Amino acid sequence: MxxxxxxxxxxxxxxxxxxxxxxxxxxxxxxxxxxxxxxxxxxxxxxxxxxxxxxxxxxxxxxxxxYAPSDFIGVDKDTTKKFFKTNKYIGGQKENKELKDKQKTEIDKPILSKVKSEINVDEFLKNSSIIGVFALYAVSLSKIKEKPFNINQLCDEVSLLTGDYTVGYLIASSSLGLFSRTNYSKKWVIVEYNGILMNKIENEVENRINNNPKELEYLKSQKKAIEEFFA
Structure with missing residues (x-):
């Protein structure tokens, strides 16, 4: 067969x-x-x-x-960093120097996108990767706790959140109007967050965890790591 x-x-x-x-x-x-x-x-x-x-x-x-980002789901952070250390990767994704240079030119420049209520949140979450869902959960906690965060530090603490993929996903989500932010060279300040998404994001995280029995303990630890980061 x-x-x-x-x-x-x-x-x-x-x-x-x-x-x-x-x-x-x-x-x-x-x-x-x-x-x-x-x-x-x-x-x-x-x-x-x-x-x-x-x-x-x-x-x-x-x-x-x-390798694809999905190849490193379930791999602990230290092993991933050791594997990629020669190329200076963060969580399995290479830091893009051109992207960093571009971000530096936008220091203190506010992101113009506004939170939009007409977005189909359920459809968006359904089509999102597990990394994206966990990233949105982290942003929601940043808003709730009113705690700005450095996205590279977040990726260091939460091995599931791979560097460039997480940044790209969150920028796309912000552009769609799921949340708005002020981007500084070191910190993200979450200004607004979609109310419907806020009410659903934690449940979606729990659903993703429970629907992945093979990765259950790992995903629980990643959720806890995000919560501890914004504690």
Missing amino acids: MRNITIKNPLSIIAVFSTITEGLCIYGLPNLTEKNQDIFVWFIICFPTVLITIFFLTLNFNHSVL
Whole structure:
């Protein structure tokens, strides 16, 4: 019985692509003319060589791009940091220097998006990743406690919240009007938060935890870590 193959990260895509390419090449080789066969044989020889060379260069200089954020759910923070330390990753996501430089130019610049009540919160939460839901929960606590926060420090304390993914998700959520913030170089100040989302976000977090029995204890610890961060 064949097992289902799940393609969930760049490494899987590379493996499937190279396998299909080589398979089709071998299948088509006997059907070519003798002249074209010579060219095709060289392609079959050179293609995997080039592919392996590029793969090992990537593995040596920037190996973390071969993995998806979901590959690190359930991995403790220290292990993740140790794995990515050569590339200066935070929680499995590489810090983007250009993004940081752009953020520095917006110091003390208020975010113009306003909280919108017409957003379908239920649909938004349904389509959100578990990382996104936990990130929104953290923002809700920041608003409730009136406690500004440094997002990099938050990601350091909560291993589930991966650096660039969490930042991108929260910026997108803010742009949609789920909350508004004032962005400083070091702190996020939450100005407004959607009332409907505020009433539902903790229940959504609990639902995500209970619907993941294999990760139950880990997700509970991540929720607790967020709550302790804003205590």
